[in-house]
Amino acid sequence: MHVAIIMDGNGRWAQKQNKPRIEGHKKGADVVKQITTYAANHPDIQYLTLYAFSTENWKRPKMEVEFLMKLLDNWLKKELETYIKNEVKFDVIGDISKFSPKLQKRIQTTKEKTKHFTKLTQILALNYGSQDEILRAIKKLCRLGLEVSEENFVQCLDTANIPDVDLLIRTSGEVRVSNFLLWQIAYAEMHFTSTLWPDFTPEELEDIINQYKKRERRFGGI
Ligand code: IPE
Numbered sequence: 001m002h003v004a005i006i007m008d009g010n011g012r013w014a015q016k017q018n019k020p021r022i023e024g025h026k027k028g029a030d031v032v033k034q035i036t037t038y039a040a041n042h043p044d045i046q047y048l049t050l051y052a053f054s055t056e057n058w059k060r061p062k063m064e065v066e067f068l069m070k071l072l073d074n075w076l077k078k079e080l081e082t083y084i085k086n087e088v089k090f091d092v093i094g095d096i097s098k099f100s101p102k103l104q105k106r107i108q109t110t111k112e113k114t115k116h117f118t119k120l121t122q123i124l125a126l127n128y129g130s131q132d133e134i135l136r137a138i139k140k141l142c143r144l145g146l147e148v149s150e151e152n153f154v155q156c157l158d159t160a161n162i163p164d165v166d167l168l169i170r171t172s173g174e175v176r177v178s179n180f181l182l183w184q185i186a187y188a189e190m191h192f193t194s195t196l197w198p199d200f201t202p203e204e205l206e207d208i209i210n211q212y213k214k215r216e217r218r219f220g221g222i
């Protein structure tokens with residue numbers, strides 16, 4: 001199954017303990033490692049997509065944006081061994097051409113070094129916005145001169161060759177999708193939890209998956 005998570009609440013987690021917002025992002029990165037490792041060893045999860053930076057997140061203070069870029073670069077450098085150890089293939093959706101050449105290179109290297117792994121595909125959504133993705137897909141379709149069909153359109157999305165989302169989770173209590181995978185969640189089951197991302201655990205994920213398994217997915221049928 002394909003699990004997608006809107007990892008929200010890092011800032012509020014930090015504020016609650018009178019720490020700067022960036023401390024929440026640091027703790028949030030630790031949780032990404034835990035959840036990825038857990039998902040890699042979970043028999044039901046083949047794809048895990050994590051919303052890490054949206055096209056709207058550039059609106060944040062420059063210092064916070066710069067910190068997030070640095071955190072991402074360090075994280076990919078440090079956690080390459082986690083990907084290798086757990087046989088996780090790393091992939092990205094979003095327009096990374098807006099990132100520094102150094103970070104783009106780090107992303108490419110991580111993809112290259114993990115491309116043969118098959119236990120889990122972990123997809124980070126980086127400078128990702130669904131509306132931006134859909135517009136880029138339409139431009140690509142036109143550029144390639146392809147007929148407008150569902151099949152061709154889907155192949156022009158960043159998620160080409162990745163199945164649609166089965167389960168969408170958002171932490172922090174907000175009940176909105178914030179421009180995440182609008183096409184790909186057409187028939188996803190949704191779960192909103194008030195847990196802040198830095199407090200999210202593999203146990204809660206397991207509980208959510210167990211609830212998901214009890215749901216009846218009808219896809220418009222009866
Ligand atoms: C999610 O946590 C992480 C990113 C968007 C990078 P937030 O930073 O949005 O935390 P809150 O929502 O302000 O608590």
Ligand code: IPE
Pocket residue numbers: 006007008009051052053054056057174176178
């Ligand atoms: C969504 O969280 C984006 C990520 C988790 C990366 P935000 O905190 O940016 O979303 P809004 O602004 O509250 O909708």
Ligand code: MG
Pocket residue numbers: 008009010
């Ligand atoms: Mg937020």
